[in-house]
Amino acid sequence: MMFLINQYRQNGKIKPNQALVVFLTTICAYSDEKSEIEELSMVALSGCIWLQAFVVTLDTNSFTYPQIILIWGNFIAFYMINLIVSAVPTLQMYTIMFRLCSQPSYWITMGLIVAVGMGPVLALRYFRNMFRPNAINILQQIEQSNGHTHTTRNMESRIISAGSYLTHLLADSRRNRGATYQPLLSDSVASDG
């Protein structure tokens, strides 16, 4: 089972501490000692799928409907495929998924894995955005502020200054990189300036 979780970690979407969360939560939640090996494996795999969906959601900065469909479609497809496989009588997986999904403890374990796996990541990301923002964070805040009509005059002047500075910064970055480099949101910033 650790091999399975390690495979998911190597895909880059689940961090080592999150893999540890999946493993330990699965072992502790199903430590009433009546679990079969396929059940335990499926609980751990489900935990990885749930965490993957939330991690990708957190890493996405701009949601259009393709993003939403692909992230949660992957999630739904996982359950559909496993329910189909659980209906094949000759496999060891036979009826495993049906039995798991009918247990309240399974869904409660999934909620716990997501909360413990995502909570620290979310908190760290928030603190980093708030107290040590990088250029992308500032650009996002500026873009959000442009959407508001009640911006004060003082804020406007500061935003224009920041936008002008960032335009130069990104121009420098563009010069230092190849011609194929596309600066993020530079057009909107230029239009602000």
Added chain:
Amino acid sequence: MPPVNSDGAGPSSGEDGSAAAVKKRNRPKYHRFTQQELQACKPILIPQTVILVLVFVGLIFIPIGLACIAASNKVVELVDRYDTKCVPRNMLRNKVAFIQNSSIDKTCTRVFKVPKDMKKPIYIYYQLDKFYQNHRRYVKSLNDMQLRNPKKVADTQYCSPEATANGRPIVPCGLIAWSLFNDTYSFTRGHGNETLRVNKDGISWKSERNRRFGKNVYPKNFQNGTLIGGGQLNPSKPLSEQEDLIVWMRIAALPTFRKLYGRIDMDLQAGDRVEVTMQNNYNSYSFNGKKSLVLSTAGWLGGKNAFLGRAYAIVGLACFLLALLLALLYFVFPMREEHLSLHYTPARLVR
């Protein structure tokens, strides 16, 4: 109107027309998706949103945690470890010799005192420690085709070292079946005056009785080798009705595991005295394992499981504390307009 720069009106005008027509035909069709103009939601983490989410998660998690803890506390579970206590005192130093000596009586009597009312059904489990059913060679030592199909009884591939005995195939073959658990338990209430019937019907999964184990496959040549690993099977019952075997052959994931032995379909009252007469047949002494008998009721969460409830309560509390911390930071160090500005040198701006 001809182009301004053209020299000859006729030929140039014709070529330009055809070129323009070609351009228009090759122009890609406009679509908001291809032009990256879809409506987009771009959320950022702001204090109000994060604090609300944390409070929301806390409000959800703490009630769930308390409900799980209550469900776990409602389960009554009695555990009695008997592997050492059921060995005669004069053989405590040589338990393996005791268990392997078939002439010694293995009967043992243990007593449970019921602390709280136990509602039916009361599940009877045997528990083994240090038994690694998940060992790879052990897990692989069976043949599914043989268990299912009466025409495949000679198919003992993968079953070594318990594939054949005296030159004939073993049914069911493999180490898992060979090591079948064979302690038995019978129960009386009071001082031996009321027998508690053990219901052993339906202790295995219906899918396994219907599909994985054949109803026309009968045990054959089982435990006929030089080494006896566990219980005997009734050769006149098909494998699909040998529920003890079916339960045992469901591989446990962890070295400490419980398996269902049967059910008591009667309520037990607080203060009841339950006497268990057991046959201590199974050899857990060779590998220094432990054997226990478990009586347990079941709640909606399954058996006794305090981990989920406590974990939920702790996570909910942590979310509330984090929300409180963020709120304090928000009020003590409010985000002002100047924090959005950047500190940069005029020289860079000039360039």
